[in-house]
Amino acid sequence: MATATSSSAAWKAVDSVPDQFPAGLRVLVVDDDPTCLIILEKMLRNCSYEVTKCNRAETALSILRENKNGFDIVISDVHMPDMDGFKLLEHIGLEMDLPVIMMSADDGKHVVMKGVIHGACDYLIKPVRIEALKNIWQHVIRKRKNGSKDLEQSGSVEEGDQQQKQSEEADYSSSANEGNWKSSKRRKDDEDETEDRDDTSTLKKPRVVWSIELHQQFVAAVNQLGIDKAVPKKILELMNVPGLTRENVASHLQKYRLYLRRLSGVSPHLNNSFMNPQEETFGPLSSVNGLGLQALAAGGQLPAQCLATLQAAALGHSTAKSSIPLPLVDQRNIFSFENPKLRFGEGQQQLMNNNKHINLLHAIPTTMEPKQLTTSTSIGNINMQVASHGVKSGQNNSELINMQVASHGVQSSQSNSALMQMGQPQFAHAPRLPLSVGQPIISNGIASNVSTQNGIRANIRAPGNNPVSQTSSMLNYPMNHASELPGNCFPLGSTPGMSGRTSKGTFQEDFNSEYRGSVGFMPSYDIFDDLNQHKPQNWELQNVGVAFDDTRHSNSLQGNLDLSQSVLVQQGFTSGQMNRQNRSGIVVSKAMFSAGDSTEPGNPLNVNQHLNSLPIDNTIRVKTESVADVNPDNLFIDHFGQADLMSALLKQQQGIAPAENEFDYDGYSLDDIPVKTTTHHSPVLVMIIAFYNVHNLLCNQSLGPLSSCFFKKLDMTSFKIIICCRFST
Amino acid sequence: MERNPMRRQLQVMRKSLFDQGYLDEQFVQLEELQDDANPNFVEEVVTLYFRDSARLILNIEQALERKPFDFNKLDGYMHQFKGSSSSIGAKRVKAESTLFREYCKSGNGEGCMRTFQQLKKEYATLRKKLEAYFQVARQAGPMETACRPK
Numbered sequence: 001m002a003t004a005t006s007s008s009a010a011w012k013a014v015d016s017v018p019d020q021f022p023a024g025l026r027v028l029v030v031d032d033d034p035t036c037l038i039i040l041e042k043m044l045r046n047c048s049y050e051v052t053k054c055n056r057a058e059t060a061l062s063i064l065r066e067n068k069n070g071f072d073i074v075i076s077d078v079h080m081p082d083m084d085g086f087k088l089l090e091h092i093g094l095e096m097d098l099p100v101i102m103m104s105a106d107d108g109k110h111v112v113m114k115g116v117i118h119g120a121c122d123y124l125i126k127p128v129r130i131e132a133l134k135n136i137w138q139h140v141i142r143k144r145k146n147g148s149k150d151l152e153q154s155g156s157v158e159e160g161d162q163q164q165k166q167s168e169e170a171d172y173s174s175s176a177n178e179g180n181w182k183s184s185k186r187r188k189d190d191e192d193e194t195e196d197r198d199d200t201s202t203l204k205k206p207r208v209v210w211s212i213e214l215h216q217q218f219v220a221a222v223n224q225l226g227i228d229k230a231v232p233k234k235i236l237e238l239m240n241v242p243g244l245t246r247e248n249v250a251s252h253l254q255k256y257r258l259y260l261r262r263l264s265g266v267s268p269h270l271n272n273s274f275m276n277p278q279e280e281t282f283g284p285l286s287s288v289n290g291l292g293l294q295a296l297a298a299g300g301q302l303p304a305q306c307l308a309t310l311q312a313a314a315l316g317h318s319t320a321k322s323s324i325p326l327p328l329v330d331q332r333n334i335f336s337f338e339n340p341k342l343r344f345g346e347g348q349q350q351l352m353n354n355n356k357h358i359n360l361l362h363a364i365p366t367t368m369e370p371k372q373l374t375t376s377t378s379i380g381n382i383n384m385q386v387a388s389h390g391v392k393s394g395q396n397n398s399e400l401i402n403m404q405v406a407s408h409g410v411q412s413s414q415s416n417s418a419l420m421q422m423g424q425p426q427f428a429h430a431p432r433l434p435l436s437v438g439q440p441i442i443s444n445g446i447a448s449n450v451s452t453q454n455g456i457r458a459n460i461r462a463p464g465n466n467p468v469s470q471t472s473s474m475l476n477y478p479m480n481h482a483s484e485l486p487g488n489c490f491p492l493g494s495t496p497g498m499s500g501r502t503s504k505g506t507f508q509e510d511f512n513s514e515y516r517g518s519v520g521f522m523p524s525y526d527i528f529d530d531l532n533q534h535k536p537q538n539w540e541l542q543n544v545g546v547a548f549d550d551t552r553h554s555n556s557l558q559g560n561l562d563l564s565q566s567v568l569v570q571q572g573f574t575s576g577q578m579n580r581q582n583r584s585g586i587v588v589s590k591a592m593f594s595a596g597d598s599t600e601p602g603n604p605l606n607v608n609q610h611l612n613s614l615p616i617d618n619t620i621r622v623k624t625e626s627v628a629d630v631n632p633d634n635l636f637i638d639h640f641g642q643a644d645l646m647s648a649l650l651k652q653q654q655g656i657a658p659a660e661n662e663f664d665y666d667g668y669s670l671d672d673i674p675v676k677t678t679t680h681h682s683p684v685l686v687m688i689i690a691f692y693n694v695h696n697l698l699c700n701q702s703l704g705p706l707s708s709c710f711f712k713k714l715d716m717t718s719f720k721i722i723i724c725c726r727f728s729t
Numbered sequence: 730m731e732r733n734p735m736r737r738q739l740q741v742m743r744k745s746l747f748d749q750g751y752l753d754e755q756f757v758q759l760e761e762l763q764d765d766a767n768p769n770f771v772e773e774v775v776t777l778y779f780r781d782s783a784r785l786i787l788n789i790e791q792a793l794e795r796k797p798f799d800f801n802k803l804d805g806y807m808h809q810f811k812g813s814s815s816s817i818g819a820k821r822v823k824a825e826s827t828l829f830r831e832y833c834k835s836g837n838g839e840g841c842m843r844t845f846q847q848l849k850k851e852y853a854t855l856r857k858k859l860e861a862y863f864q865v866a867r868q869a870g871p872m873e874t875a876c877r878p879k
Binding site: 032033034036038046077079104105126127128 | 818
């Protein structure tokens with residue numbers, strides 16, 4: 001026929017409008033009715049198109065998938081036995097982005113509308129006449145034209161708008177329904193956006209794990225674009241990550257925005273820090289941390305958040321980043337832990353008393369951190385991790401850690417570390433874990449000792465114990481709560497150990513007594529082990545009541561704090577210090593992770609530390625404790641994330657039922673931790689935390705041994721379960 | 730030459746099918762698709778239709794034997810049947826199908842059964858007529874395409 005354009009291989013409609021319908025258009029016809037199928041085939045052949053027919057939707061999809069560019073347009077029936085025509089339509093739109101024409105004997109308005117809504121470029125009523133098929137090529141051209149326009153405008157408009165514009169411009173003149181078609185098209189485009197989302201879920205795309213690196217890329221892209229102008233499409237393009245979809249970016253962006261909002265709520269600075277995981281954030285963090293921790297202390301809030309974060313962190317972030325300097329972690333976590341973190345700040349103070357709550361929160365950070373920790377990069381990382389975990393809630397873990405650490409100060413023992421971390425998340429804004437990752441922030445409160453250790457830890461620890469020193473070390477943690485933290489703040493409830501040290505009195509009191517040294521449960525903070533000790537405990541303490549033994553806290557407070565932070569800090573944690581104590585506390589959360597045992601000294605487990613520290617209170621401890629086993633220091637980070645969470649969870653539930661401190665926390669001298677094992681964490685919590693930790697641990701990989709330790713420690717039944725579940729790394 | 734009478738007969742038969750409402754415009758579409766490359770296209774399609782639709786008729790029959798009626802299922806079957814029937818231009822059958830579906834939608838079992846019986850009758854009648862038609866058509870040879878003898 002004429003004009004044809006080119007080869008069948010690639011039918012090009014290009015700009016010239018052929019006077020006759022374009023020959024060689026490659027059409028795929030799908031209809032389960034053989035009569036219709038054969039008639040359509042003949043008709044299309046008569047239009048000089050290249051026709052492929054199939055009678056099943058599944059077959060059609062596989063044909064399309066095999067020949068990615070083998071077809072120009074698809075015509076499909078609505079009612080088919082194996083798959084709904086609209087579903088097929090969605091699939092095609094999503095995977096191949098080809099124009100699809102729907103057909104049906106049904107001419108009811110609602111069915112036609114459905115077609116439009118699902119993105120059909122046309123709807124034909126059976127019986128189909130050849131005239132209707134003559135013009136289907138226009139859809140191909142139109143789609144191509146709109147497609148390129150989309151690209152140009154990418155980023156300028158939030159989803160949907162662009163399409164809308166384009167659709168407006170295109171002149172739709174459908175052979176069948178002109179009027180309808182126009183509005184349908186518009187709607188369709190709008191729907192497309194939604195469709196994408198729906199489709200995403202329908203298609204069950206593999207979950208994208210927002211690793212630290214990925215998140216950093218994301219953040220960098222967002223910064224480059226400007227937070228206000230950052231649209232998923234542009235971000236996606238800037239990031240240039242293969243396999244990442246706009247939907248992934250969109251949902252992550254949403255979370256990120258929430259996180260930022262949260263941060264700004266806590267401290268404007270922090271937001272920025274979020275971006276920069278590094279110390280910068282700490283600056284503000286420290287202040288924030290204090291707040292955060294306090295907030296955390298407020299506990300009630302935190303816990304919930306912590307838990308959420310922790311869990312989120314634990315689950316969400318497989319923070320591979322562990323080594324990532326906390327800052328990164330935080331970021332990651334930030335998202336996830338946004339909530340929790342923030343809480344920490346507040347909770348911390350309160351937490352201390354509340355312990356319960358905070359711990360959880362702390363835990364969160366830790367969880368985040370723990371993840372990081374696992375990588376066992378320097379404790380700092382751990383802290384970060386811890387923080388990160390915790391942070392998940394949205395804050396940067398690193399921040400968390402920092403925060404936590406800072407919070408420690410604030411909390412005075414709270415799990416500053418934990419809080420810090422956790423709280424950090426809140427602070428997260430800033431956090432980025434000023435922890436400077438190395439800071440095992442965790443020990444925030446306790447940190448005073450810690451501070452030295454992880455650097456961060458010191459910061460963190462401060463809160464509790466050393467209320468100060470931590471802060472100093474707390475790395476940047478804005479958390480500065482340092483010294484206070486210990487024990488205090490850990491929002492979780494107690495910045496476990498940390499407070500033990502210094503603040504222990506304050507918040508830790510609750511915890512401390514419990515964890516005493518055991519890090520304020522920041523169990524998640526293994527990192528904090530040093531710091532965490534306070535912290536982790538805090539978290540845990542809260543739940544766990546892990547009183548990170550503050551006793552430890554004095555030195556270990558850090559641990560406690562660290563614990564919370566430890567997760568983060570763990571790494572840094574001078575294992576000795578907080579670590580144990582904190583660890584336990586934190587360990588709890590960590591314990592979860594690191595099967596706590598890991599002798600914390602090494603902090604490898606930091607998490608373990610947590611655990612160890614956790615044991616403080618039992619409930620939380622448990623979780624983290626296991627983690628704690630791991631070098632609390634290290635553990636914290638990673639572990640905390642999980643462990644903390646768990647602990648936090650547990651704690652909360654249990655009111656810090658001491659996780660049976662069985663944890664041997666090797667790392668932690670559990671012995672030190674007065675952890676009250678009495679309280680029983682709610683099994684659920686424990687489990688959650690445990691899982692989380694485990695998860696974190698696993699992710700972090702370093703947890704392997706820890707987890708085992710961790711689990712075995714857990715005395716609680718629930719933990720037992722956890723143990724069982726503990727995926728052997 | 731010999732074809733002429735046959736052709737004429739064919740045309741009469743065809744006209745009657747349209748006039749009596751057994752076939753509609755869609756059938757013409759099918760006829761237009763027929764060409765040298767597919768000289769028996771219409772017959773092939775119609776044959777395919779009767780073969781495939783027989784299966785659907787059976788399904789509906791079986792469904793109607795199960796009480797209480799599953800109207801959704803019945804409607805589904807009938808929807809398919811209607812689609813097929815309309816694509817070959819089976820006007821009367823299509824009308825019965827539409828009626829049947831309406832009874833399904835309103836949950837009228839009696840109406841469904843009555844309509845179905847009517848539908849089966851129309852279906853059988855159409856089948857007979859078309860079979861006779863195609864027999865003549867085959868004997869008459871290709872329509873229109875033949876060159877007029879000079």
